Amino acid sequence: MGDTTKTGAHAFLVRFADTVRGLSDARVVAETACRMLALGLASERAHWSEVDWSTREFVLASRFVADGVPDTMAGRYPLDGWEPVTSTLLVGRSTITDDPESDDGLPDSVRKNLTRLAIGARIAVPVMSEGTLRAVLSVNQSTPRKWTPEEIALVEGVAARCWAEVERTRAEQALRASITDREHAELKLRESEERQTFLLA
Numbered sequence: 001m002g003d004t005t006k007t008g009a010h011a012f013l014v015r016f017a018d019t020v021r022g023l024s025d026a027r028v029v030a031e032t033a034c035r036m037l038a039l040g041l042a043s044e045r046a047h048w049s050e051v052d053w054s055t056r057e058f059v060l061a062s063r064f065v066a067d068g069v070p071d072t073m074a075g076r077y078p079l080d081g082w083e084p085v086t087s088t089l090l091v092g093r094s095t096i097t098d099d100p101e102s103d104d105g106l107p108d109s110v111r112k113n114l115t116r117l118a119i120g121a122r123i124a125v126p127v128m129s130e131g132t133l134r135a136v137l138s139v140n141q142s143t144p145r146k147w148t149p150e151e152i153a154l155v156e157g158v159a160a161r162c163w164a165e166v167e168r169t170r171a172e173q174a175l176r177a178s179i180t181d182r183e184h185a186e187l188k189l190r191e192s193e194e195r196q197t198f199l200l201a
Contacts, residue, residue, distance in 0.1 A: 009154045012040060013161055024173065026166040030062035033162040037064075037139050041151055044069045044141040048162070049077075051133050056080065058136065069142070072117040085110055089126040090133050094156060097122045099144035121145035123152055125159040135163060 016036055020029045034046035048062040057076040065071045079086045084107070085095050098121055100106055100114045114122070122140035126133050137159035 005150060009150065009157060012036070012154060013157055016158060016161060017165075020165050023165070024169055026169045026173075027062050029165045029169055030162060031064060033137065033158050034062055034064035037137075037155060037158055038066060039064075041139055041154070043139045043145075045071075045073075046137070046139045047073055048135060048137055050135045051079070052076070053132075058082075061135075070118055072119075082110060082113065083107070085124070089124065089136060092126055092128045092133075094126065094152060095122075095124045096147055096152060097124075098146050101144075118142045121147065123147055123155045125152075125156050127159050127163040129163070135159075135166075137162060 016033065019036070020032050023029050023032070030048035034048055038044065038046040044066045046064045047060060049058040049060050051057070052059050055076070056079045058079060059076050060073055063071070063073065088095050097103060097106070097114065097119070100111045100120065103111075106114075114120075119140045120143045122138055124136055124138040127135040127137065137155060139155055
């Protein structure tokens, strides 16, 4: 397991920033965060989900699954199907599960969901933007585990940094698209002007 002390966490965040610098695909940025976290914490899986508020669903966008580990998550999950976990995430608080079977705070519906997905321990960190839940970064494994405060803080730090990088790539992509559209419009205008000049000659 990697160094999760304050110094180690800072070094981890620097490595993550260096690794994703220059990436232009938001999905790859999130996949990188998932891979680095899962390997750094010696966990089996990590997932990056974004919230589709038009349907009120978590949408799995990127993931990392260790070799030989079942990939149990895919697609969309209704926000309401994960209460009260969802309500905790909505107010910007991480949810920590060390062992679903012994967690009296989990309702049977959530416990069954975790069992169905082969999740025996999980850290789920919300990403908030302007007071709204935008994404969730989670690290999980099939067996129970007592997560340390340092491990939780590391996932929280990576989640915030990952969102900043995801937003950067999307802004850059939108700018490139805008430039392409403008150049295309200018080309069409020049062609139109040239045709008009030819007709009037």
